[in-house]
Amino acid sequence: MRRTASVLPLALLGLGVFVLVFGQLLGQYVEPRVKRTPLDVDTTSVLTGAGSYFDASALATVDGKRITITRRIVGDVAASERSGNAVWNVSTQIDTPKTLPLRDPRRSLQWTTERWVTDRRTNLPVHCCGEQPSFRGDAYLKFPFDVRRRTYTWWDDVLGAAVPLKFSGTTTVLGHEGYVFAGTVAPKPTGVFRQVPGALMGRPGQGRVRAEEWYADAGIELAVERRTGRIMNARIAPKVTLRAPGARHDAVTLLASDRLEFTDATRRAQVAQTSRDSRRLEALGETAPVLGTVAGGALAAAGMILLVRGRRRPAVGGTSQAVDRAHTDD
Template identity: 65%
Template sequence: MPSPTSVSAPPPAPATTATGARTAAPTSLALLGLGVFLLVLAPLLAWYVTPWAKVTPVDVDVTTVFTGTGSYFDTDALRTRDRQRITLTRHVLGDVAASEKSGRAVWDVSTTVDTPKTLALADPRRAFQWTTERWVTDRRSNAPVHCCGEAPTRFDGDAYLKFPFDLRRTGYRWWDNTLGAAVPLRFAGERRAGGLVLYRFTGTVPATRTGSRQVPGRLVGRPQQGQIQAEEWYANSGIELVAEQRTGRIVDAAISPVKTLRAPGGRHDAVTLLRGERLRFTPATRRAQLRLAEADSGRLALVGGALPVGAAVAGGLLTAAGVIWVARGRRRTEDG
């Protein structure tokens, strides 16, 4: 009679099946979770993150330079000098502290107009003309905001140092600080520079009285009067602004300003104070503005296009793979 100790226990089930089921389940669930996460992330990037990325920068420090030929009134010689090189330099510096406190884009702008004589002095206080301004705009819409010590306080329009985001093929109003009013611009065509889409806008300013200035009467045809309040007039025969479509950054610009004096009530210009014959961005300025536009546009395209699409595609593939893996793992467990 066999002893109890001689009875052998039934062999255990192969460890590979149980072990395989236990190792496959966490991995497949992690894959499925990652896929679902990416599917949720895709619309968040497109609908929530992208609008937050489309804001006017506040930490700007940009200098743009216009050059061209023209005329200016030499106060030493009391006459207008023609065929001279005119240089317009604009420096934009963001007030980061004021911007963060107010939630607006606060930019301080210094603009100098120089003749060959004053350009060599390298001092804005000794320029032919020097103006300082403080622009405050909404960081999303680019609309003017009246706060934070802005100057001028009557600033209005859709565009000045930049256009709004996502430009349309329509008209915009560009603020002309010399005129002290917004100038209507019309859409004048589209072109490309590398991968950038550029919109061109043009406009003009008819001769408009902008103020008065005390001058010797003989300068404006009134020699019998010692000093006279002459009328200041301004016109711009050609405004051309080229902006990158996605960011609204101006990558090229040309202007033709004319400032003159007239006798009180006069119908004709008596003195030309300044005439710029198509002052335009220098090649170096155009290259720098294009580089900035490429960087800004690339970031917006990545956040608003490539990342959401990539997340959606990858999420769909990972979710499908995770579902299949989980289903196969369950079948193996049931079969075992």
């Protein structure tokens, strides 16, 4: 009995200290190592809405047509493991009702391929591994982990520059809360020039004219999950035009829409992935340390109490001997 009574307090004390330390280790050491941009990503996001685009076959801009932007991101796992960074290959295609059924990016209205390299912890750009283009800013494709209520610089691949997006409140996407970041892009030249018929530029006397491409966005709005930095919903209002050399006004609209937004399927997929990642980070970074502190502290306290009480209680054998000596003296 004596030996059993002394083992229990020590066991509770040891278990309590273990649970307490283990919970803190999960929060301070394991969770930061899990909080990394994934390498084996393979996702597709689709934005769609009504708008206008230039029909090359008709040499005119057509209005009120459905525009679809499809972006696929595939991680280059081998390059990522060699460099220690997140290396993603990105394919973006813009389709019209004519080109979308073809399911061939080469026959779409526009198709671009890029290679993005970012630091897996900070999400900042890393210039290596065949990066193309060389970009800047805090965010692109996703935001950093632990998003704050501040202004972030979002890389706009059409403009070829970073755009400030300000925190503008909170929102709920399919029951999942997120931060909203919004901004606009005033009309600016993109640095791209195109050879087009002079008649399109209001210069019918010239056969070909070197036209300058301009870009604007009346409203970028991104709903971002706080822990993961994933984008749960996106809305944009792009406008791409051509201007004659030195002109102050647009001559041709290549692409324009007041609102292109994630499809319902894309929102569901983004929120589902976000929920899984967010719960995992919450469990490691918040729930486990708190539960570890509470449970470990309770177990350790119980062990200490039993240990102190055991030391204060006189031993059974010692009491019997004292009684026997008293009888002998009498």
